[in-house]
Amino acid sequence: MFEEVPEIARIDSAAPALSDETFIVLRNFIYAKTGIFFPEKKKYFLEGRLAKRLQYLKIAHFEEYLQLLKHDQQKHNEFEFLCNTITVNETSFFRNEPQINAFQRSLAGEVLDIKKGLGTRTLRIWCAACSSGEEPYTLAILYLEHIKPRFPDLHIEIIGTDINTAILESARKAEYNHYAVRNTPELYVQKYFDNSNGIYRLHEDVKNLVRFEHHNLMDRQKNRRMMHFDFIFCTNVLIYFDEKSKIQVVGDLYYSLNRGGYLFIGYSEMLHKISTAFKLVSIPGATVYKKE
Numbered sequence: 372m373f374e375e376v377p378e379i380a381r382i383d384s385a386a387p388a389l390s391d392e393t394f395i396v397l398r399n400f401i402y403a404k405t406g407i408f409f410p411e412k413k414k415y416f417l418e419g420r421l422a423k424r425l426q427y428l429k430i431a432h433f434e435e436y437l438q439l440l441k442h443d444q445q446k447h448n449e450f451e452f453l454c455n456t457i458t459v460n461e462t463s464f465f466r467n468e469p470q471i472n473a474f475q476r477s478l479a480g481e482v483l484d485i486k487k488g489l490g491t492r493t494l495r496i497w498c499a500a501c502s503s504g505e506e507p508y509t510l511a512i513l514y515l516e517h518i519k520p521r522f523p524d525l526h527i528e529i530i531g532t533d534i535n536t537a538i539l540e541s542a543r544k545a546e547y548n549h550y551a552v553r554n555t556p557e558l559y560v561q562k563y564f565d566n567s568n569g570i571y572r573l574h575e576d577v578k579n580l581v582r583f584e585h586h587n588l589m590d591r592q593k594n595r596r597m598m599h600f601d602f603i604f605c606t607n608v609l610i611y612f613d614e615k616s617k618i619q620v621v622g623d624l625y626y627s628l629n630r631g632g633y634l635f636i637g638y639s640e641m642l643h644k645i646s647t648a649f650k651l652v653s654i655p656g657a658t659v660y661k662k663e
């Protein structure tokens with residue numbers, strides 16, 4: 372899952388080296404703060420991604436960098452930079468078709484009935500590790516295409532959050548390359564993007580449906596403030612956590628959902644051994660977790 376990073380090939384021989392001992396201290400620090408766990412075989416990944424930063428800061432040793440991280444976070448914002456450097460942000464529009472179908476089915480099947488029954492007119496969706504925004508914007512397009520025409524009185528609130536502040540900036544900008552839209556139906560590309568010189572700019576009516584906020588899923592106090600969602604998408608991020616972090620995060624997400632709400636996780640992720648609180652709902656091609 373970390374393989375797509377090519378920086379390792381570009382580390383020059385003068386770059387600071389990360390010893391095995393310092394790697395353990397650094398990875399424990401990262402794990403405690405973010406839930407992201409780097410096994411031994413990913414030492415090269417951290418070293419590769421951070422070496423240039425050390426050179427930029429004119430820091431010769433990773434031990435010194437650790438001190439900066441531990442004691443000087445406020446002054447240099449180094450923890451923020453670290454998060455922006457070590458996270459893997461792979462995503463795309465319409466990334467997981469079965470999941471999109473499952474979202475539409477669960478929505479049409481009963482969530483809307485519940486909303487109507489409660490007299491609640493706002494559908495609340497949280498994309499909890501949204502990277503550069505493709506996932507929440509995909510949901511916004513689906514809303515405009517399929518939900519709004521049928522339920523004009525139903526409002527939608529989509530919140531995209533991520534630990535990486537730089538990637539959130541690009542999410543707000545909403546300009547993409549062809550690779551990001553490669554799975555998007557051509558009709559939607561034509562309808563919701565302006566394409567010039569290979570840059571796909573998302574239309575304002577889609578952009579305006581999504582709000583982006585910085586949020587670390589390991590921050591339990593902040594998690595407690597994320598409440599009353601009908602859908603939570605927490606996709607392709609749990610793979611970076613170990614079992615303990617997954618249990619904590621998924622437990623918090625359970626409380627963030629409304630009764631009858633759904634949690635979507637990544638294609639290769641399962642809540643087996645992580646949580647028994649949800650009801651597993653099998654929708655062809657996708658596994659969805661429901662809070663009953």
Ligand SMILES: C[S@@+](CC[C@H](N)C(=O)[O-])C[C@H]1O[C@@H](n2cnc3c(N)ncnc32)[C@H](O)[C@@H]1O
Pocket residue numbers: 405406407458459460461462463466499500501502503506532533534535538586587588589605606607608611637
């Ligand atoms: C591979 S991307 C997944 C993007 C999108 N959900 C998808 O499935 O296409 C993983 C994202 O999780 C974010 N992330 C990693 N640890 C996080 C944490 N502790 N809290 C919030 N976001 C985190 C990363 O910054 C990255 O943008």
